[in-house]
Amino acid sequence: MADRVNITVDGRQLAVEAGTLLIDACRGAGIEVPSFCYYPGLSLQAACRMCLVEIEKTPKLQTACTVPVMEGMVVRTTAPGVKDARRGMLELLLGNHPLDCPVCDKGGECELQDMVFRYGAAESRFAEEKRHIEEQQWSPVVYFDAPRCILCYRCVRVCDEGMGVGALRVVNRGARSEITPNHGDHLDCEECGMCIDICPVGALTSGAYRYKARPWEIQYVSTPCAHCGDGCKTTLSVRGNKILRGNNRDHSGVNGEFLCIKGRYAYDYIEHPERVKHPLIRKGTQWAEATWDEAFGYIAARWKAILAQSGAAEEVTQEAFGVIGSNHTTNEENYLLQKFARTVLRTNHIDHHRTADFPALMAALANQAETPLARANDLGQASAILLVGNNLTDQHPMLAWKIREACRLRGARLYVVNSRRIPLIQQSHQFLPVPAGGEPAVIAWLWGDTEAERALTSQTPGGEAVTRERLQAFRDSLQAEQSVVIVFGAEIAGEAVPALVRLGEKLAGRTRYIALADYSNSRGAADMGLLPHLLPGYRPVGDTGARALFEQSWKCSIPALPGWSREEMVGGVRDGKLSALYVVGANPLKGQDPAEYRGRSFLVAQDLFLHETAEAADVFLPAASAYEKSGTVTNTCGELQRLRKAMDVPGTRTDLDILSRLAGAMGSTGFLTRTEEILEEICRVVPGYQIPLAQILAGGAEATLTPGRAAGLAKDGAAKIESANDTLFTSGTMGRYSRILGLVPERETRKAAE
Numbered sequence: 001m002a003d004r005v006n007i008t009v010d011g012r013q014l015a016v017e018a019g020t021l022l023i024d025a026c027r028g029a030g031i032e033v034p035s036f037c038y039y040p041g042l043s044l045q046a047a048c049r050m051c052l053v054e055i056e057k058t059p060k061l062q063t064a065c066t067v068p069v070m071e072g073m074v075v076r077t078t079a080p081g082v083k084d085a086r087r088g089m090l091e092l093l094l095g096n097h098p099l100d101c102p103v104c105d106k107g108g109e110c111e112l113q114d115m116v117f118r119y120g121a122a123e124s125r126f127a128e129e130k131r132h133i134e135e136q137q138w139s140p141v142v143y144f145d146a147p148r149c150i151l152c153y154r155c156v157r158v159c160d161e162g163m164g165v166g167a168l169r170v171v172n173r174g175a176r177s178e179i180t181p182n183h184g185d186h187l188d189c190e191e192c193g194m195c196i197d198i199c200p201v202g203a204l205t206s207g208a209y210r211y212k213a214r215p216w217e218i219q220y221v222s223t224p225c226a227h228c229g230d231g232c233k234t235t236l237s238v239r240g241n242k243i244l245r246g247n248n249r250d251h252s253g254v255n256g257e258f259l260c261i262k263g264r265y266a267y268d269y270i271e272h273p274e275r276v277k278h279p280l281i282r283k284g285t286q287w288a289e290a291t292w293d294e295a296f297g298y299i300a301a302r303w304k305a306i307l308a309q310s311g312a313a314e315e316v317t318q319e320a321f322g323v324i325g326s327n328h329t330t331n332e333e334n335y336l337l338q339k340f341a342r343t344v345l346r347t348n349h350i351d352h353h354r355t356a357d358f359p360a361l362m363a364a365l366a367n368q369a370e371t372p373l374a375r376a377n378d379l380g381q382a383s384a385i386l387l388v389g390n391n392l393t394d395q396h397p398m399l400a401w402k403i404r405e406a407c408r409l410r411g412a413r414l415y416v417v418n419s420r421r422i423p424l425i426q427q428s429h430q431f432l433p434v435p436a437g438g439e440p441a442v443i444a445w446l447w448g449d450t451e452a453e454r455a456l457t458s459q460t461p462g463g464e465a466v467t468r469e470r471l472q473a474f475r476d477s478l479q480a481e482q483s484v485v486i487v488f489g490a491e492i493a494g495e496a497v498p499a500l501v502r503l504g505e506k507l508a509g510r511t512r513y514i515a516l517a518d519y520s521n522s523r524g525a526a527d528m529g530l531l532p533h534l535l536p537g538y539r540p541v542g543d544t545g546a547r548a549l550f551e552q553s554w555k556c557s558i559p560a561l562p563g564w565s566r567e568e569m570v571g572g573v574r575d576g577k578l579s580a581l582y583v584v585g586a587n588p589l590k591g592q593d594p595a596e597y598r599g600r601s602f603l604v605a606q607d608l609f610l611h612e613t614a615e616a617a618d619v620f621l622p623a624a625s626a627y628e629k630s631g632t633v634t635n636t637c638g639e640l641q642r643l644r645k646a647m648d649v650p651g652t653r654t655d656l657d658i659l660s661r662l663a664g665a666m667g668s669t670g671f672l673t674r675t676e677e678i679l680e681e682i683c684r685v686v687p688g689y690q691i692p693l694a695q696i697l698a699g700g701a702e703a704t705l706t707p708g709r710a711a712g713l714a715k716d717g718a719a720k721i722e723s724a725n726d727t728l729f730t731s732g733t734m735g736r737y738s739r740i741l742g743l744v745p746e747r748e749t750r751k752a753a754e
């Protein structure tokens with residue numbers, strides 16, 4: 001246990017860990033010490049002097065944010081001199097402050113306003129004219145009003161230390177000091193809005209939210225972000241039936257402080273004018289609006305006819321139906337979709353866009369005793385992080401933030417293996433550049449395959465040579481680490497995954513893993529069995545025992561032969577081999593000409609927008625977005641979180657509702673229709689989901705388990721594992737329809753991956 005020291009604050013005896021800052025010691029005991037510039041996790045600035053306290057035997061007031069506790073320290077936080085100092089500092093801060101609280105965007109949630117109410121400075125001795133500077137727009141989302149700035153430097157530090165971007169700095173000195181962006185009058189940055197969030201006053205405001213609402217008009221709905229696989233909790237500010245703002249107000253999610261541009265602003269795709277709000281049935285080359293009953297009846301009639309043609313109910317209708325699911329729909333919807341495919345449409349042709357090889361990872365970890373999957377916060381506890389492939393800054397911004405934090409605050413060492421010069425190299429302890437696609441060869445070499453060396457010493461990014469000495473130094477340093485989290489992208493798939501796990505087993509201490517999947521419920525899609533060869537919980541569909549487990553629960557038989565992959569199903573439509581394809585929340589024809597697929601098989605698409613796949617379809621069903629429904633999602637680290645509904649879009653239905661009704665139209669009974677009931681079933685029957693739900697229902701996150709040591713966990717060597725390589729400013733189909741993502745100029749300068 002860490003050494004403790006005894007201090008007295010306002011007459012109270014406190015025993016505090018040695019080295020703790022006095023401000024934290026006081027706050028930990030519920031004793032208020034005001035501050036502006038102090039911010040946990042950022043470097044000390046000592047700029048605002050709001051935290052002054054009296055410490056016995058020191059001649060002057062001291063800043064509690066810079067003084068560590070010492071044995072026997074006697075502190076007074078409410079002495080008359082302290083109160084005078086606070087009042088004086090506020091008077092100074094207000095000297096040039098515009099006092100426009102009634103029209104300021106921060107009014108009602110401003111730290112300066114709160115401090116003035118609490119500590120005074122009702123009158124000012126400054127009679128001079130205030131120095132006015134026009135408000136500046138630094139980017140579509142960042143506005144700066146210099147006179148409101150109190151020069152706490154939080155924005156500068158969060159951008160520099162937290163984001164690793166360093167787009168803000170201070171120019172001039174004294175009363176003329178001013179925050180300025182990196183390109184003179186505008187920003188070129190990640191547009192994350194972290195500087196806006198952290199600004200204690202209304203100096204930095206959001207282009208997406210300003211002047212839209214007052215805090216007291218708002219209802220707050222905390223729900224996971226709908227974009228990448230990191231699962232950040234976003235607090236949505238909702239008024240009426242409209243989302244006005246996203247931030248991370250309560251810091252309660254796995255992301256803590258952090259949100260990237262997508263989580264903060266890119267919920268706006270849901271209100272794009274091209275959002276479809278009626279079912280559509282194709283009549284020739286045109287769409288005709290239909291009622292939901294007409295659409296369900298039409299689909300069911302076509303599907304029943306195909307089923308009738310395809311043989312006896314117990315036979316696998318391999319060439320009849322295909323189903324492609326989503327990386328964004330909830331666990332409950334995914335679970336129901338694969339159950340629907342297997343029991344109603346009688347097919348194992350079910351898949352989704354796979355961006356991480358979870359099946360191979362689960363198979364490779366099946367024999368490990370301790371839970372070897374890392375949670376997001378485990379990155380902060382490890383002595384080292386081995387990052388293989390992926391560009392986290394673009395594709396997993398929150399995990400990149402956690403890694404920077406681990407390196408900065410706890411001295412974790414980052415080892416990077418990549419064929420690109422990714423931004424996280426700045427934080428790395430060692431970087432091993434490899435030729436494109438060379439990541440598996442590094443793993444093989446580190447594991448002891450000397451043959452792999454030849455593949456590594458060819459071209460590398462920027463012409464850097466990987467010598468044997470460099471490989472050895474990398475390996476020796478890594479092997480000396482006591483606890484490593486291995487984070488890997490789609491570059492490591494198939495046979496490379498067990499090789500990586502074998503390497504992990506060779507490392508000293510405990511090794512844990514994070515497989516990086518692209519989207520908000522990519523992990524849940526795999527866990528729930530949107531896979532042609534695996535049932536929920538990665539149980540092989542060809543395994544009689546595994547099938548029996550689910551058949552018992554579903555009271556229905558399951559076809560035994562593994563089905564087709566997503567790519568095979570798309571080929572099946574093109575070649576006319578598949579009679580019907582049902583695509584839920586996905587666009588497998590992205591970038592292709594819909595006309596080449598139209599009319600070849602009966603295609604039903606269910607989504608928000610008429611993307612390429614929808615344009616090839618016979619029926620389109622307009623679905624609700626992640627912000628318009630409840631359920632659960634599982635982030636790429638396997639943390640289960642609850643999705644909370646923020647609003648409705650009339651005319652749409654949740655995927656769960658649509659599925660239940662389609663099941664009914666097909667004459668199927670026994671399909672659960674309530675999210676809670678389906679979640680209960682998942683927790684009962686899906687290996688890995690036997691976890692307590694109290695934390696999730698209360699808005700927290702709970703780690704799912706590895707599916708266990710069951711015999712027959714299968715890996716799928718033929719699977720196509722491919723990341724969409726989204727940038728910070730793209731997000732698959734949703735990114736195309738986000739106004740904010742379309743507005744920021746950085747989208748063009750960082751190659752879009754749509």
Ligand code: SF4
Pocket residue numbers: 142158159163165166167168187189190191192193194195196
């Ligand atoms: S938006 Fe983000 S990256 Fe840009 S200046 Fe603010 S903190 Fe820095």
Ligand code: SF4
Pocket residue numbers: 148149150151152153154155156179195198199200201203204
């Ligand atoms: S803009 Fe806001 S966060 Fe930045 S220094 Fe000024 S008051 Fe502090």
Ligand code: SF4
Pocket residue numbers: 225226227228229230231232255258259260261262263264396397398399
């Ligand atoms: S890091 Fe990912 S989950 Fe978090 S806010 Fe950004 S897109 Fe959303």
Ligand code: FES
Pocket residue numbers: 034035036037038045046047048049050051052063064065066
């Ligand atoms: S909080 Fe201590 S000087 Fe600003």
